[in-house]
Amino acid sequence: MPRHTATRRPFLAKAGALALTTALTLALGPLAQAAEPAPPSPRDTPAAALPEIVRGTGHAIHPEGFAWDPTRNAFLIGSLRYGTISVVGADGTPRALVDDPSLVATGGIRVDPARNRLLATYGDVYAGPDALLSVGSTPETRGRYAGLAIFDLTTGALEKRVDLGRAAGLHLANDLVLDPAGNAYVTDSFTGEIFKVTPSGTASTFADDPRLDAGQDSSGLPNVGVNGIVYDPAGFLITVRYDTGQLFRIPLRHPGRVTEVRMDRRIPGTDGMALGKDGTLYAATNTIRSTGVDALFKLRSDDGWRSARVVSEQASPEAAPTTMALTPSGDYVLSSNVDVLFQSGGTQTRDGFVLRRY
Numbered sequence: 001m002p003r004h005t006a007t008r009r010p011f012l013a014k015a016g017a018l019a020l021t022t023a024l025t026l027a028l029g030p031l032a033q034a035a036e037p038a039p040p041s042p043r044d045t046p047a048a049a050l051p052e053i054v055r056g057t058g059h060a061i062h063p064e065g066f067a068w069d070p071t072r073n074a075f076l077i078g079s080l081r082y083g084t085i086s087v088v089g090a091d092g093t094p095r096a097l098v099d100d101p102s103l104v105a106t107g108g109i110r111v112d113p114a115r116n117r118l119l120a121t122y123g124d125v126y127a128g129p130d131a132l133l134s135v136g137s138t139p140e141t142r143g144r145y146a147g148l149a150i151f152d153l154t155t156g157a158l159e160k161r162v163d164l165g166r167a168a169g170l171h172l173a174n175d176l177v178l179d180p181a182g183n184a185y186v187t188d189s190f191t192g193e194i195f196k197v198t199p200s201g202t203a204s205t206f207a208d209d210p211r212l213d214a215g216q217d218s219s220g221l222p223n224v225g226v227n228g229i230v231y232d233p234a235g236f237l238i239t240v241r242y243d244t245g246q247l248f249r250i251p252l253r254h255p256g257r258v259t260e261v262r263m264d265r266r267i268p269g270t271d272g273m274a275l276g277k278d279g280t281l282y283a284a285t286n287t288i289r290s291t292g293v294d295a296l297f298k299l300r301s302d303d304g305w306r307s308a309r310v311v312s313e314q315a316s317p318e319a320a321p322t323t324m325a326l327t328p329s330g331d332y333v334l335s336s337n338v339d340v341l342f343q344s345g346g347t348q349t350r351d352g353f354v355l356r357r358y
Contacts, residue, residue: 049090050329052357056092060349062341065120065175065272066334067109068325071153075325075355077334078106078120080133080341085109085120085156088355097156103149104136108175108272108323111153112182115199118151119184121173123165126190128221131345143222146173148186148197160201164188170222175272175323177229177237179252185237187229189214190222194229194239194250207250209258214243224289228273228323230281238281238305240270243290249305262307263299268292272323274331281308282331286320288339294319296333296358318354330357 056063056077061084063077075088076097083103086094098106103122110119125133126143146165151158164186165171172189179185182199185206192213196206214225227242237250238261245266249259269285269292276282281299285292294316301308318335325332336353 050327050357051090052330054088054090054092054332054355056088056094056336056353056355057351058094058353059351061086061094061336061351061353062338062349063334063336063353064322064338065106065108066323066325066355067111068327068332069111069113069118069153070328071111071113075332076109076111076118077353078109080105080107080125080338081135081349083122083134083136085118085151092352092355098151098158100149100158101136102161104141104145105134106149107173108186110176110178110184112178113153115182116153117159117182118153118156119176119178120149120151121176121186122147122149122161123171123173125172126170126222127342128345131342133341133346137346143170143172143190146171146188148173148176148184148195148203150201162197162201162203164195164197164203167191172222172224174224174226175228177231179231185229185231187226187239189224189227189242192225194226194237194255207255207258209248211246211258211260212239212241212248214241227271228283230273230275232275232305234304236305238273238275240273240283242268242270244268245270245285245292247299247305247308259306261301261305264309267297267310270297271321272334274324274326276326276331280311282324282326284316284321284324284333286322286339288320288342294321296321296324314358316356318356324358332357 062080066077085098104124107121123146124141148162150160174189176186184197186195194207212226214223224242229239245268247261269290270283274282283297298312320339321335337350
């Protein structure tokens with residue numbers, strides 16, 4: 001478990017009356033004096049009150065992943081810089097729900113209301129030998145510490161931390177998705193593997209196809225390969241390679257039968273994805289480490305995602321959109337200047353973030 005003593009969580013709101021459980025209060029540590037706690041009541045931010053643009057506050061929080069939490073009618077956002085998970089309502093103020101120093105950085109987030117769980121990928125992101133993206137990063141853990149954390153959705157208490165970085169080499173636990181049984185599927189962008197984690201926390205390799213592995217660039221830095229991932233109710237996963245924009249279809253019952261989705265055009269730089277109830281696949285693309293564009297794409301398929309076509313493309317007013325969340329009041333895309341953090345190796349940061357409805 002990584003340890004560090006850096007000053008943590010300066011982005012959070014000033015203290016209000018603490019009303020969280022004792023366990024969460026202890027987990028907050030330094031936050032207990034500087035953070036407004038996540039409200040215990042699940043109905044503090046009605047969905048209908050969400051504006052078109054939520055302008056988030058906070059110092060250098062840099063969330064890469066976020067999700068809609070129907071139990072709170074609010075967003076949950078992670079943090080590449082601090083490894084936190086915070087509740088964000090219409091006012092854009094992050095309120096700490098999870099503040100566990102051992103996570104280092106949090107990436108993809110999924111809410112499992114049926115089991116009262118919150119799941120998030122975590123790790124120490126490797127962006128070069130001298131890069132320090134997270135305040136808790138260490139030379140020993142950078143690029144080798146990766147996994148899936150499972151929390152109590154109501155309190156934010158850690159229930160289990162599942163190590164997915166045991167094998168040799170560099171790892172990046174990036175995005176995840178859940179199936180109806182509660183199994184989580186986690187993409188490792190540096191190895192091309194997709195891990196399966198059962199509700200009890202047992203991990204195994206679900207898919208390991210060479211077409212999902214992006215290899216390394218000329219400097220030896222791992223390319224970001226398999227990234228965003230969604231579950232289709234027909235019984236398969238759809239995942240994307242960030243570097244090339246290729247989509248892949250993976251049947252749950254036969255994960256060895258990975259097939260590339262035939263597309264009218266590839267969309268490199270695809271980061272997070274979401275699958276709407278009408279079958280539309282939403283894809284946020286960016287130029288953090290690709291030749292793509294900062295945009296939101298919508299794709300459709302008429303044959304169960306054996307082939308697909310782009311039906312719309314909309315440029316993002318903000319730089320580096322990373323993922324999206326589908327809510328009762330619209331579909332929101334997250335942008336938090338992650339490009340600045342990555343391209344500077346952590347020496348430069350930006351405050352705040354934007355959640356924009358499309």
